Amino acid sequence: MNSDYMVRDAMKIELDGALSDSPLHGSSLELSDAEKMKKIEYYFTQIMDTLGLDLTDDSLKGTPKRVAKMYVKEIFRGLNPDNKPKISVFANKYGYREMLVSKDISLYSNCEHHFVPIIGKVAVGYFPGEYVIGLSKINRLVQFYAKRPQVQERLTVQIAEALKSALHIDNVAVVIEADHLCVASRGIKDTNSKTVTSSFSGKFENESVRQEFLSYIHEQK
Ligand SMILES: [Zn+2]
Numbered sequence: 001m002n003s004d005y006m007v008r009d010a011m012k013i014e015l016d017g018a019l020s021d022s023p024l025h026g027s028s029l030e031l032s033d034a035e036k037m038k039k040i041e042y043y044f045t046q047i048m049d050t051l052g053l054d055l056t057d058d059s060l061k062g063t064p065k066r067v068a069k070m071y072v073k074e075i076f077r078g079l080n081p082d083n084k085p086k087i088s089v090f091a092n093k094y095g096y097r098e099m100l101v102s103k104d105i106s107l108y109s110n111c112e113h114h115f116v117p118i119i120g121k122v123a124v125g126y127f128p129g130e131y132v133i134g135l136s137k138i139n140r141l142v143q144f145y146a147k148r149p150q151v152q153e154r155l156t157v158q159i160a161e162a163l164k165s166a167l168h169i170d171n172v173a174v175v176i177e178a179d180h181l182c183v184a185s186r187g188i189k190d191t192n193s194k195t196v197t198s199s200f201s202g203k204f205e206n207e208s209v210r211q212e213f214l215s216y217i218h219e220q221k
Contacts, residue, residue: 021158022148028079033072040068075110078147085140087166089131099209101125101216102138111182112149120178120194123217126163127171127203138163152176152197160199171202173213 028036044064045055053060077083103123111118122142145158160174175198184191203209 021154022079024079029081033080036072037065037068040071041065044068075108075147076149078144083144083147085137085144087133087137087141087162089133089166092128092130092132096128096132099125099127099213099216100132101213102135103217105139105142107142107146107176107178109146109148109150109155109178111180112151114182114186115149116181116185118150118152118178118180120176122159123173123175123213124159124163125173125204125213125216126167126169129167129169129171131167131169133163133167137166141166152178152180152195156197156199160201164201169202171204172199173201173204173210174199175214175217 031039041064044067048060048063049055055061055064101123102125103121105122105124107118107120107122109118110116124138124142141162142159145155145162156174156176160172163172163174164170175196177194177196179194183193183195200210204213
């Protein structure tokens with residue numbers, strides 16, 4: 001990542017809040033959550049009906065409403081900038097300058113090509129400068145960007161850029177290892193393959209630093 005990219009991205013974050021890089025049209029912001037749920041409930045009813053499902057069946061009749069609520073309030077809540085976690089950072093008063101690694105962060109997202117789950121683990125590393133971030137905040141940032149229809153590459157970059165911007169540093173690493181259920185359960189039905197994506201900036205572009213980070217995240221417990 002060069003500095004041009006960072007400047008551009010920082011500007012974008014300022015312009016459109018939390019929506020940097022996800023392909024969105026702006027008019028979704030004009031609808032309330034309740035209005036979105038009403039529309040989704042209606043269209044999901046049409047989908048189920050088209051598939052031949054009997055919507056008067058006791059087990060099925062509540063499904064469109066449940067799906068609508070799950071989309072808006074849970075698995076796609078990261079599309080609403082109001083849900084972006086407040087990221088407070090603290091002065092690095094211990095003067096800690098070594099690598100900090102947060103790993104095995106659970107990832108539950110959804111593939112934007114098939115709307116089926118992406119399940120994996122995220123590892124984040126950074127070298128503190130003036131600021132440090134609460135560890136739970138890293139987790140919250142990951143969850144926020146995961147709760148969108150995603151591709152793993154974009155998710156990786158969004159997490160990295162959000163951390164750089166919050167901490168005012170460039171020395172950030174993000175690695176995501178995930179299973180895509182669209183690969184495991186349909187199409188080529190490969191249940192063993194995993195997809196690994198990474199973003200290494202600043203000091204992490206140095207080979208030995210990168211190796212140190214990777215050795216921490218692959219350490220056996
Ligand atoms: Zn897919």
